[in-house]
Amino acid sequence: MDLEAHAGQLAFLAVDLADIDPRDLDVAIRQHVRQSVFMPKACELIELADNARAEREFLERPIVPAVEYAKRPEPEPLVPCTAEQAAEIMREFGLKSNPLTEGHPK
Numbered sequence: 001m002d003l004e005a006h007a008g009q010l011a012f013l014a015v016d017l018a019d020i021d022p023r024d025l026d027v028a029i030r031q032h033v034r035q036s037v038f039m040p041k042a043c044e045l046i047e048l049a050d051n052a053r054a055e056r057e058f059l060e061r062p063i064v065p066a067v068e069y070a071k072r073p074e075p076e077p078l079v080p081c082t083a084e085q086a087a088e089i090m091r092e093f094g095l096k097s098n099p100l101t102e103g104h105p106k
Contacts, residue, residue, distance in 0.1 A: 009039060016042035020049045027052035 017025055028048035032040045081089075090096065 013040070013042055013045075017045055017049075020046065021053060024049040024052040024056065027056075 020028075025045065028045045028051075029040075031048050031052075032045060
């Protein structure tokens, strides 16, 4: 292995990766080491670092509180009525008070 050539490759790689956040570059390098035995290309590490940045930004995003839903108005209290009054109200709205017995003699 030519140490001077290797040092030169690392120097070029360092220049190409200089503007990447160190946190993301660390994740990219660790991931590349797990996936490959070869010297990485700058474009490979940049892609891995971009993915690491996207994941980090997603995890660090501020959590927005859930929208507070409008409160429903309280329903009006039920007014007691007789069965005849209830049947009359249901007829007004076109409803059958008891579909099984409606229209049948008692």
